[in-house]
Structure formats: structure tokens, C-alpha cells
Amino acid sequence: MRTLTEGPHPWAAGVVAVAGRGPVIAVAEATGWAVRYSSYDPETDTGVELPPAARVPVAVDTPFDLASLTKLFTSVAAVQQIERGTLGIDARIGAYLPEFTGVAEHGVTVRQLLTHTSGLRPELPLYDCPDAAARRDMLRAEAPSAEPGRYLYSDLNMILLQFVLERITGRGLDTLIADGITRPLGMTATRFGPCPGAAATEDQRRPWAKADRGMLRGVVHDENAWALGGVAGHAGLFSTAPDLAVFCRTLLAGGGYGPARILGPDFVELLLTAPGLGFAVDQPWFMGELAGRGAAGHTGFTGTSLVLDPATDTYLILLANTVHPIRRPPANAPRANLATHLSRAVRDA
Incomplete structure (x- = not known):
């Protein structure tokens, strides 16, 4: 999951993933930053990073x-x-x-x-x-x-x-x-x-946003x-x-x-x-291999998603600030890949 938050143009600044089956939470991981950038620089198409001491790491309960x-x-x-x-x-x-x-x-x-x-x-x-x-x-x-x-x-x-x-x-x-x-x-x-303690989202300014x-x-x-x-x-x-x-x-x-x-x-x-x-039902574009047997869920523009699989009593929650420091075209592969990993883990178990 760490690769999702690394590099000059990461999928998200910070990511939290929680997966469970029945009453058991099997996975609860966090990586990256709740707050990484102070602003967005349109000339360089990069975020203006905060000094390391001023950044806020993401936690499972962010x-x-x-x-x-x-x-x-x-x-x-x-x-x-x-x-x-x-x-x-x-x-x-x-x-x-x-x-x-x-x-x-x-x-x-x-x-x-x-x-x-x-x-x-x-x-x-x-x-x-x-x-x-x-x-x-x-x-x-x-x-x-x-x-x-x-x-x-x-x-x-x-x-x-x-x-x-x-x-x-x-x-x-x-x-x-x-x-x-x-x-x-x-x-x-x-x-x-x-x-106030939430993960940061966007440096919201026109023309890329609808408000300043x-x-x-x-x-x-x-x-x-x-x-x-x-x-x-x-x-x-x-x-x-x-x-x-x-x-x-x-x-x-x-x-x-x-x-x-x-x-x-x-x-x-x-x-x-x-x-x-x-709820959307059986949508492989974000549910991966969980789709096809009645899985239900939804996505959010900021980088969030949630999938329920009643057939196996499992769920997957993915919270991310993909719009920090700026919105970009949706990239749903990480959502689908994590759901597929969960589906295969349940199958193998």
C-alpha cells in the first residue's frame, strides 16, 4: 500500500485500508500523510510540500x-x-x-x-x-x-x-x-x-475547481x-x-x-x-473480483470507497485524499486491486 503514497504524483497523499470478515477486522493499515502540501503550483504541476516537521501523518483513525x-x-x-x-x-x-x-x-x-x-x-x-x-x-x-x-x-x-x-x-x-x-x-x-482533524483535500481554486x-x-x-x-x-x-x-x-x-x-x-x-x-451493485471498476456475486458499495470523489460482500460476509473500506493537493482524473485501479486481493484471500481461506 505504501507505493500508493510515494513519488511526485502519488495516487494519494495518505491512505487507510480496513478489511473485515464477520466480527473480525483482518486488516487495518495506514500510510502516507493526512497533510502533506501547503498549496498547489500550477506552473510546475506539483504540490508545494510542507517542511517534514509540519506534515501530519495519516493514522487508521484519521x-x-x-x-x-x-x-x-x-x-x-x-x-x-x-x-x-x-x-x-x-x-x-x-x-x-x-x-x-x-x-x-x-x-x-x-x-x-x-x-x-x-x-x-x-x-x-x-x-x-x-x-x-x-x-x-x-x-x-x-x-x-x-x-x-x-x-x-x-x-x-x-x-x-x-x-x-x-x-x-x-x-x-x-x-x-x-x-x-x-x-x-x-x-x-x-x-x-x-x-478540524480531518485529512486535507484540495487547494481549491479556479480554473481547476469551481470555487476559490x-x-x-x-x-x-x-x-x-x-x-x-x-x-x-x-x-x-x-x-x-x-x-x-x-x-x-x-x-x-x-x-x-x-x-x-x-x-x-x-x-x-x-x-x-x-x-x-x-448502493451500486457488482461494479468491477472499483470492486475488482468482489463484483459478480452481489457485492454492494460506493466511491467518493475525494478518494474514498466502501464495498460489502454479503456472499462472504466481508467488507473493504478505503479512505484516501487523492485530491490533495489537486483533483486529477479518477484512477480506480488501486480500489479494484485491493478488492481483488481481499476476494482472493477469502477464497484461499
Whole structure:
């Protein structure tokens, strides 16, 4: 794993990998730096390294910006409401948010948001809006750009789902996730930012980024989540690998962990069974050889990923700051390779 953090253009400044089977954590390793650079130099296309004494080494319990792994928590929060009968999986979004005319007029449903089949485009430039009212107006007017029913991955699905959840419960998404997931499971390191001790992400500046915010650490990397105040359905959570191991263990065990239960087994199966609700299923591009027998998981733009393999009761968590000091084209081979190593280790065992 050390090779992932070495050289002038490493895959990531720092990497944490945790793998487990059943109740046992088999691998927990960390390498590299939570903070390695002070800035990015576009003229040399290299990071400006901090003096060795000023760098921060990564540890197994270092918090990372989860990016789109946040979607998994939003999905669980939604399925909790489905289990309670307060949210209909095939209900139209217009029934809950009639003022969101763009999706209401096209009959977009909760299931379509959870499966990325709403037809909504990948994102909107909410970060360019002058205020919250303008952001809300943009989202209300947004209509599907493709025919609903066809897969098109979109952050807007989970942002709208957040608004639905907040409307039907009267509580913020941060409270729903804390009260319904992280607090019952004892996941004390998982929360929306700010998170001062987190691994650094990007020297966020135009033209390569969508906002001029400088070197980020402990505040959400995603520009739209930042524009929404740091709490968003698609991004914004910070967590550690040990906390995520509890989350994985809970889902693989049918929704319970110790004395806590966050979902019933039938509803966990609904989350994880193809096509998956929020979770992607059998995607070899990041699951490697774990894919093909019902593995479920997700990736995050900052360098995070999570894979559950119900067939063998195993999971793999990879946390990395691949965007430190700057975002680069995705390179998913390390994710797939580690998943393949885990698959072969389980097979050989």
C-alpha cells in the first residue's frame, strides 16, 4: 500500500485500508500523510510540500471527507422512513415537494431518486448562486434532462431526497443521520463538518475547481455541499475507517449491531439487492473480483470507497485524499486491486 503514497504524483497523499470478515477486522493499515502540501503550483504541476516537521501523518483513525459515501447514509435514512411507513418508495416527489415543479411535472418517484433513474442531470452550479433562495429556486425549477427510468448518476437525486426527508420529518438531515444511524451504532467520529482533524483535500481554486477556497482541511470539499452549508444529501460527512467498519458490519448483519438495530433485515436486503438503493451493485471498476456475486458499495470523489460482500460476509473500506493537493482524473485501479486481493484471500481461506 505504501507505493500508493510515494513519488511526485502519488495516487494519494495518505491512505487507510480496513478489511473485515464477520466480527473480525483482518486488516487495518495506514500510510502516507493526512497533510502533506501547503498549496498547489500550477506552473510546475506539483504540490508545494510542507517542511517534514509540519506534515501530519495519516493514522487508521484519521477522519476523511467521505464525499459521495454520504449518499449511503442518506439512503439508509430514507429506507428507515420507508420501513416506518412515513415515506412511500414509489410515491411521487411532487406529493412531498409540490413546489419542486420540475420533477413534480414529470412524475419522478422516490425509488427513481434512490436508483439514479430520475433523469436529472449530474449536478447544478449551486455554488454560483448568490444566496439560499436562489439555490432553492434553481432546484425547484430543474426538470429531468433524460427520460425518467434510464440510469443517469446525479448528485441532485440525493439533494432532493434530503429535502423530502426534512419535509416529512421536520428535522435536518444531520439530525436524522445522527439520531437514526451514527448515535445508536456508537459511530462517534462520523458527522458533518467542520472536522478540524480531518485529512486535507484540495487547494481549491479556479480554473481547476469551481470555487476559490484555498487549501481545504476539515471543511467539505464538494462545492455544492459547501454552498448548501456543509450538510447535503450527496456529500458532507466525515468519518474514520473504524467507524465505517461498524456501519459495514451492521448492514452485513442484517441491520443490527450489538443492542442497536437501525433497519430490519428485509429493508437491508432492499438496500443492497440489485439495482440497489443508493448502493451500486457488482461494479468491477472499483470492486475488482468482489463484483459478480452481489457485492454492494460506493466511491467518493475525494478518494474514498466502501464495498460489502454479503456472499462472504466481508467488507473493504478505503479512505484516501487523492485530491490533495489537486483533483486529477479518477484512477480506480488501486480500489479494484485491493478488492481483488481481499476476494482472493477469502477464497484461499
